[in-house]
Amino acid sequence: MSAGPVLAGPDGRIPDMSAQRRKGGEVMAPIRVGLLGCGVVGTEVVRQLQTQADDLTQRVGAPLELVGIAVRRAKRIPEKAAELGVPESLFTTDSAELVTRGCDVVVEVIGGIEPARSLILSAMEHGASVVSANKALLAEDGATLYAAAEKHGVDLYYEAAVAGAIPLLRPLRESMVGDQVHRVLGIVNGTTNFILSRMHETGAGFTEALEEASALGYAEADPSADVEGFDAAAKAAILASLAFHSRVTAADVYREGITEVSAADVASARDMNSVIKLLAICELSPDGSTIGVRVHPAMIPRSHPLAGVGDAFNAVFVEAEAAGQVMFYGRGAGGGPTASAVLGDLVAVARHKVVGGRGPGESAYAQLAVRPMGETITRYYICLDVAEKPGVLAQVAAAFAEHGVSIQTVRQHGHADDATLVVVTHRAPDSALAATVAHLRTMDAVRAVASVMRVEGDLES
Amino acid sequence: MSAGPVLAGPDGRIPDMSAQRRKGGEVMAPIRVGLLGCGVVGTEVVRQLQTQADDLTQRVGAPLELVGIAVRRAKRIPEKAAELGVPESLFTTDSAELVTRGCDVVVEVIGGIEPARSLILSAMEHGASVVSANKALLAEDGATLYAAAEKHGVDLYYEAAVAGAIPLLRPLRESMVGDQVHRVLGIVNGTTNFILSRMHETGAGFTEALEEASALGYAEADPSADVEGFDAAAKAAILASLAFHSRVTAADVYREGITEVSAADVASARDMNSVIKLLAICELSPDGSTIGVRVHPAMIPRSHPLAGVGDAFNAVFVEAEAAGQVMFYGRGAGGGPTASAVLGDLVAVARHKVVGGRGPGESAYAQLAVRPMGETITRYYICLDVAEKPGVLAQVAAAFAEHGVSIQTVRQHGHADDATLVVVTHRAPDSALAATVAHLRTMDAVRAVASVMRVEGDLES
Ligand SMILES: NC(=O)c1ccc[n+]([C@@H]2O[C@H](COP(=O)([O-])OP(=O)(O)OC[C@H]3O[C@@H](n4cnc5c(N)ncnc54)[C@H](OP(=O)(O)O)[C@@H]3O)[C@@H](O)[C@H]2O)c1
Ligand SMILES: NC(=O)c1ccc[n+]([C@@H]2O[C@H](COP(=O)([O-])OP(=O)(O)OC[C@H]3O[C@@H](n4cnc5c(N)ncnc54)[C@H](OP(=O)(O)O)[C@@H]3O)[C@@H](O)[C@H]2O)c1
Numbered sequence: 001m002s003a004g005p006v007l008a009g010p011d012g013r014i015p016d017m018s019a020q021r022r023k024g025g026e027v028m029a030p031i032r033v034g035l036l037g038c039g040v041v042g043t044e045v046v047r048q049l050q051t052q053a054d055d056l057t058q059r060v061g062a063p064l065e066l067v068g069i070a071v072r073r074a075k076r077i078p079e080k081a082a083e084l085g086v087p088e089s090l091f092t093t094d095s096a097e098l099v100t101r102g103c104d105v106v107v108e109v110i111g112g113i114e115p116a117r118s119l120i121l122s123a124m125e126h127g128a129s130v131v132s133a134n135k136a137l138l139a140e141d142g143a144t145l146y147a148a149a150e151k152h153g154v155d156l157y158y159e160a161a162v163a164g165a166i167p168l169l170r171p172l173r174e175s176m177v178g179d180q181v182h183r184v185l186g187i188v189n190g191t192t193n194f195i196l197s198r199m200h201e202t203g204a205g206f207t208e209a210l211e212e213a214s215a216l217g218y219a220e221a222d223p224s225a226d227v228e229g230f231d232a233a234a235k236a237a238i239l240a241s242l243a244f245h246s247r248v249t250a251a252d253v254y255r256e257g258i259t260e261v262s263a264a265d266v267a268s269a270r271d272m273n274s275v276i277k278l279l280a281i282c283e284l285s286p287d288g289s290t291i292g293v294r295v296h297p298a299m300i301p302r303s304h305p306l307a308g309v310g311d312a313f314n315a316v317f318v319e320a321e322a323a324g325q326v327m328f329y330g331r332g333a334g335g336g337p338t339a340s341a342v343l344g345d346l347v348a349v350a351r352h353k354v355v356g357g358r359g360p361g362e363s364a365y366a367q368l369a370v371r372p373m374g375e376t377i378t379r380y381y382i383c384l385d386v387a388e389k390p391g392v393l394a395q396v397a398a399a400f401a402e403h404g405v406s407i408q409t410v411r412q413h414g415h416a417d418d419a420t421l422v423v424v425t426h427r428a429p430d431s432a433l434a435a436t437v438a439h440l441r442t443m444d445a446v447r448a449v450a451s452v453m454r455v456e457g458d459l460e461s
Numbered sequence: 462m463s464a465g466p467v468l469a470g471p472d473g474r475i476p477d478m479s480a481q482r483r484k485g486g487e488v489m490a491p492i493r494v495g496l497l498g499c500g501v502v503g504t505e506v507v508r509q510l511q512t513q514a515d516d517l518t519q520r521v522g523a524p525l526e527l528v529g530i531a532v533r534r535a536k537r538i539p540e541k542a543a544e545l546g547v548p549e550s551l552f553t554t555d556s557a558e559l560v561t562r563g564c565d566v567v568v569e570v571i572g573g574i575e576p577a578r579s580l581i582l583s584a585m586e587h588g589a590s591v592v593s594a595n596k597a598l599l600a601e602d603g604a605t606l607y608a609a610a611e612k613h614g615v616d617l618y619y620e621a622a623v624a625g626a627i628p629l630l631r632p633l634r635e636s637m638v639g640d641q642v643h644r645v646l647g648i649v650n651g652t653t654n655f656i657l658s659r660m661h662e663t664g665a666g667f668t669e670a671l672e673e674a675s676a677l678g679y680a681e682a683d684p685s686a687d688v689e690g691f692d693a694a695a696k697a698a699i700l701a702s703l704a705f706h707s708r709v710t711a712a713d714v715y716r717e718g719i720t721e722v723s724a725a726d727v728a729s730a731r732d733m734n735s736v737i738k739l740l741a742i743c744e745l746s747p748d749g750s751t752i753g754v755r756v757h758p759a760m761i762p763r764s765h766p767l768a769g770v771g772d773a774f775n776a777v778f779v780e781a782e783a784a785g786q787v788m789f790y791g792r793g794a795g796g797g798p799t800a801s802a803v804l805g806d807l808v809a810v811a812r813h814k815v816v817g818g819r820g821p822g823e824s825a826y827a828q829l830a831v832r833p834m835g836e837t838i839t840r841y842y843i844c845l846d847v848a849e850k851p852g853v854l855a856q857v858a859a860a861f862a863e864h865g866v867s868i869q870t871v872r873q874h875g876h877a878d879d880a881t882l883v884v885v886t887h888r889a890p891d892s893a894l895a896a897t898v899a900h901l902r903t904m905d906a907v908r909a910v911a912s913v914m915r916v917e918g919d920l921e922s
Contacts (some may be wrong), residue, residue: 003796044783048639053642058824059639059706060822087517140491147576159636165781166787167628167631167637168637170628170635173634174628174631174805174809175620175628175631175802176801177804177805177808178520178802178803178806178807179509189775210593320801321797321801322505322626322790322797322801322804323626323797323798323801323802324626324797325627325796326627326790326791327790327791328789329787329788330783330787331785331787336783336784337771337784337785340637340639340781340784341784342634342639342641343638343783344637344638344639344640346639347635347638347639348635355819356817356818356819357817357818357819360812364790366516385820430638445860
């Protein structure tokens, strides 16, 4: 795409030329956009490119021209073309060819690792900037994509990969880049949020709530990426990478899904005036030398701002040294909202093609290590069925003490054979808390560990 | 700063050179930063430049070098220099000279129209990109600053001007730029939010609550910019400009402050299970041809997410066609939070100096006209003291009907001489609502119009 030589000034910096370029007022050649995938998100991208065409032209400084749409199944092309009002000839099943057609920008909304990765790399090699919504790929192998973008001098943007329509990555990557982020905490998966909400509302167990979610289209045919926490873990890896300028992959993330959350856990939460949410948490250690990245269900007080976040919504808190706490809230998924984020990125990278410049590349200079979950400082809620005998509380307390875990509150319910001890701990290393639970399970005085749940925020007790 | 010729490719586009530049791995010349003003915000900017120096170098790709700090009062320099641990020689009272010293970036945190504007223009003329926190100037004359930035090929960033630490302008300007924004609505002034909160908590009148705010340092010596709504109006103008790609100045904004909000209004709100907040509202008309921009107190239901926004916090909703509703929440003012936003901008514009490129310029292509407040569609809450005579309600209802205003709910309280009618209208042009109120005031049956307040959100009744 480039030809003439470009020379930096004597100070080694590149003079900016946009003013002199725009002055001419010449009509710009269109920006050629290739679209990979035309499913839930891709369809909305095409729609918005159509309905917003004039505005996008103004905002980019040149028209956006859709040069091809790659899908997998040829037989669905006529229907899609008709639905979107575009010629069938715009569609192709040869995605590998589309990315070599001299696109200025390739939008990847296929999902999954392959062929998405190869297609993106090939697109970059052919000079295209890339906009992707692919959290799985970014979290597994973002470094490879960034390196290719760097090598070929193109942009890599992926706002839509985390929290759908909510501007979150750009604020982290750019607005808060002058500050030190301490913590990112949020609800980033709508399916699990729906299921947990239903469990709270109806008292249903996990399986029943999942069935309802599937029936209502809130869960995919194979729900494991959501309910096992893989989707949230990928997002957590991306958030941690950006917040802490370190390379964090999905494999680095401690991950517990919601499949083990029981109706009893939910009832326990209700007794504590709390709710259970699947949280993604990325934290800097107090000395700033390591980071913790985890996804797990947690009990949070009803008064916590995340407690009220409903079904399809996502909400993320970012805590930074100077900024304090900032919260972002909005629709975390769905074709329209996700396409909104894709289009924002598309305008940004297309503008760069028009006026020059590039967005931030990978920033992993801090190279902070991810500490194991065992070293992460957490708090537990533990509900025990115990024999109502004198001395039981003392034995239980001794078990906590043995592992160096101090108890914040303990409450005893019931009498005779049916006593329950509800313990909320102070903060301690997760390994010590886990060891305490394991120890409790072996004690004669403890009939059963009825419920164990990590706690975030201050439970009222 | 530039010297060598720069040639665009045959397609008229500028090839990106950042990859080839960074490859050399050479140490970059420092980015020279001039700071105008060292008060609440400036002091924190200097602090963060110091404590974050290594990280900022990595994130920018070159060290940031503070080349001078301009203040007004020479006699305070020794104290400031000592407090910040920087040499006194770094300070100057000659701000006009500082901006001609070949700065790469000038940070303007003086405030007000002059000399801030002249200094910024001079800085740009001398090749500096500008980061400003100056909402008053941006709202009054942003177009002049943008034109100068365009002419001299430099950046103009001002994230800190609206909603302090909350990333809001960049999301609007960049993340949501592929979408169509319909509405921006929020709480953007902390002082008035504190005063209104106190009025709700204690039942105090405006004057009393203002005194308390002053005593606690929440209000400035001259509080008029805040309580008369000028500060919020400037922010509304900036938000509307960015959201609707049109030039909107502070003078275009319909503005009502909180000085007329009475203890009776607050009591009325309480009766309606509502609170009064000073809102900034920017809206596209339903046909997309005009915009409304206004700042006024409004009654919102307690269940509204803005109802719970406390003292020093700001919260802003952005509603867009595809994204749906997105919310941003955080600290709206204070030295640290505001400096966080300034530093984010500083990193962005400094990066552009290092790797080339420029941020978005003015985007006012849509040129939408601002419609008069009278044509804006609003809803009113009206509380009337009426004579308890047969036929009063019919007379009152007739007055509404005469102005084409339809009533959503009406409630009658009390008996005998002391009856009260509480009316909540349906949506109608503000001029029709205002005319209705004026008419009611002239009616014999109406002893007094005890309270009138615009309504946002759905009041429960
Ligand atoms: N859906 C959401 O709410 C959401 C939210 C945020 C992020 N995302 C991300 O956005 C991406 C797309 O999600 P989606 O929900 O739109 O997926 P989808 O509905 O399953 O659509 C996938 C599209 O990719 C096409 N495709 C599959 N393999 C292909 C191949 N080898 N070559 C060319 N095209 C191929 C499919 O073709 P056929 O039409 O022929 O099947 C389909 O059009 C994923 O990375 C997802 O994680 C989605
Ligand atoms: N404070 C906040 O929370 C906040 C939040 C968002 C945005 N802002 C914006 O940030 C800007 C600065 O606010 P601030 O609260 O930091 O104000 P401030 O505390 O009053 O400080 C103003 C600084 O500017 C200096 N100054 C005044 N006139 C000058 C001149 N002619 N030449 C050089 N320096 C001059 C002052 O010098 P002396 O020190 O000698 O007086 C002082 O250092 C304003 O635009 C404000 O609207 C502030």
